[in-house]
Amino acid sequence: MLSVDVALLLGVIVVLRLRRRTESRSRNDEKMTVLIVLLLGVLIAPTPFGQWMRDVLGRLVHGVAGISF
Structure with missing residues (x-):
């Protein structure tokens, strides 16, 4: 699947x-990182791994929401 290869990249x-130091980042650099992460999420979402990750996170959130403090 092409989307998996692009997602891996x-x-x-x-x-x-x-991994770079946070002090040397400009606002544009941070915006670019956010854009790349969002694009990565869009590419991973329709894959079987993305569906598995969504199911696991959904169960985790449901479990945490059921815990009363």
Whole structure:
């Protein structure tokens, strides 16, 4: 699937961008990182891995919401 290959590439780019020091980032650099992460999410969402991740997060949120403090 082409979207998985592009998603993998964007995932590597996100990891490399987030490893940099935060003090040296400009506002435009931060906006670019957010845009890349959103695009990565759009590419992962329709894949089986994205569906699995959505199901796991949904169960986790449902479990946490059921806990009363």
